[in-house]
Amino acid sequence: MRISRKTVLILSLMIVAVLSLPLVSCEKSDIAEAPSGTAAPTQKPAVIELSFAHFFGPTHPAETKLVKEWSAKIEEETGGAVKITSYPGESLAKANDIYNSVVQGVADIGLSCFSYSPGRFPVLEAFELPGTVYLNSKSASMVAWEGIKALAPEEVKDTHLLMVIATGPGDLFTSTPINKLADLKGIEIRATGISAESLKYLEAIPVGMPQSETYEALSKNIVKGNLSPVEVLQGWKQAEVTKYITKTPFLYNTLFFVTMNKAKWDSLSSDLQDTITRVTEEFHKKTAAGLWDMQNEAALDYAIVEKKMTVIELTADEEQIWIARLEPLREKYLEKLKGLGIEIDPLATIESLADKYNEEYKDSE
Numbered sequence: 156m157r158i159s160r161k162t163v164l165i166l167s168l169m170i171v172a173v174l175s176l177p178l179v180s181c182e183k184s185d186i187a188e189a190p191s192g193t194a195a196p197t198q199k200p201a202v203i204e205l206s207f208a209h210f211f212g213p214t215h216p217a218e219t220k221l222v223k224e225w226s227a228k229i230e231e232e233t234g235g236a237v238k239i240t241s242y243p244g245e246s247l248a249k250a251n252d253i254y255n256s257v258v259q260g261v262a263d264i265g266l267s268c269f270s271y272s273p274g275r276f277p278v279l280e281a282f283e284l285p286g287t288v289y290l291n292s293k294s295a296s297m298v299a300w301e302g303i304k305a306l307a308p309e310e311v312k313d314t315h316l317l318m319v320i321a322t323g324p325g326d327l328f329t330s331t332p333i334n335k336l337a338d339l340k341g342i343e344i345r346a347t348g349i350s351a352e353s354l355k356y357l358e359a360i361p362v363g364m365p366q367s368e369t370y371e372a373l374s375k376n377i378v379k380g381n382l383s384p385v386e387v388l389q390g391w392k393q394a395e396v397t398k399y400i401t402k403t404p405f406l407y408n409t410l411f412f413v414t415m416n417k418a419k420w421d422s423l424s425s426d427l428q429d430t431i432t433r434v435t436e437e438f439h440k441k442t443a444a445g446l447w448d449m450q451n452e453a454a455l456d457y458a459i460v461e462k463k464m465t466v467i468e469l470t471a472d473e474e475q476i477w478i479a480r481l482e483p484l485r486e487k488y489l490e491k492l493k494g495l496g497i498e499i500d501p502l503a504t505i506e507s508l509a510d511k512y513n514e515e516y517k518d519s520e
Contacts (some may be wrong), residue, residue, distance in 0.1 A: 206239075236427060271365060273478065286485055294516045322407070366383070386447055386450035405478055406481075
């Protein structure tokens, strides 16, 4: 039987139509069968990774008790949205460069001393001036943190300051005994910032360097001593290279910052910022503010019992001789601020807060 061209054409069109049906059917059923009101699946937000640079060693309490515990608490309280990785022992930035590294974004967060950047923080130098009495590190830390928030100096506004802690009282650790002011004359002593300036008034020779370099300098007799909190005798092993501890509670206080790159902070959601601020304030008061108190007691026992270091207490008359030599520093400091065009007087704020927190934490000695 002969099939006409018309029939062939009709059959061809039918075959094409049938073959097309599964494709059309699948496309329609994909849409029709989607549950009404169901949102499209969303991708889990990426974890915010932050680097934390500091100069303390991996076993130092500043790393184990401050950096690690604070970072873990931030991660927990943000539900894992923020993860902080520590880079101790100057592995990301040198001690003197850490603040700049945070400003430039080399490190997201940094911990170091303000005094490692001489001249950069003129207002904050007031907290390290000799003459203000701090009973312990917790009192000194609370004075510094509350004082800085009250004074709001421009010099720290290029980063987001998270917290400030202080060592509180510090002493002289030397290879030769220092019983009186005359014994200090011409002796090379490691110190930074205002502490170095104080030693000049006492006719010692200050040598600036971070703690990370001090052990070697002491062991090689490059310096004959160090002006620092007692914790360095154990935490930085300086009891191995010094013999005497001269108590100088009127002479020393050093401030440490924990600060964050400003652009990185501004990039966080307001919820994350609020959580980090809350956690940090709680952690500061509970743990960080008294960090040096915890270390100093253990270090003093270690230095005396295990390393047989000798403790020297200045007589009351001798102490007054030292203090009198240091008195002009405060006047000179205020004149320097005026010369820089800084009109605020931080000393009155500091003295008021020192009275408040020395009373509050007098039982923490």
